[in-house]
Amino acid sequence: MSLISCPKCHSQISDEAENCPCCGYPISRLAKLKSGIHLIEHKKTIVDVQSVYAWSMMVVGFVLIVALPFDSLGGSVSRALGALLIIVGMVWSVVVGLTKWWSH
Numbered sequence: 001m002s003l004i005s006c007p008k009c010h011s012q013i014s015d016e017a018e019n020c021p022c023c024g025y026p027i028s029r030l031a032k033l034k035s036g037i038h039l040i041e042h043k044k045t046i047v048d049v050q051s052v053y054a055w056s057m058m059v060v061g062f063v064l065i066v067a068l069p070f071d072s073l074g075g076s077v078s079r080a081l082g083a084l085l086i087i088v089g090m091v092w093s094v095v096v097g098l099t100k101w102w103s104h
């Protein structure tokens with residue numbers, strides 16, 4: 001383990017760190033892959049985009065639940081899928097909220 005300079009904020013950080021502890025810039029290969037296309041964007045923007053995704057997931061889930069007749073077979077499948085989307089969306093928005101809170 002050695003110290004390197006963060007390409008974004010120039011803090012001295014461990015080369016084994018996944019992200020820069022100061023500015024959140026992805027350091028490891030994995031973190032760079034994860035952030036993908038958003039690499040050059042500001043971290044706050046990524047978080048905001050993610051919360052939009054989370055909310056749209058919940059909206060789609062809600063639509064799936066109410067869209068089809070209650071007693072049809074397709075209805076129960078889409079309700080299960082809709083409920084799943086809402087749960088994932090909720091968990092996601094909580095995680096995004098925590099990330100936002102953590103980065104402040």
Ligand SMILES: [Zn+2]
Pocket residue numbers: 006007008009010011020021022023024025
């Ligand atoms: Zn940094």
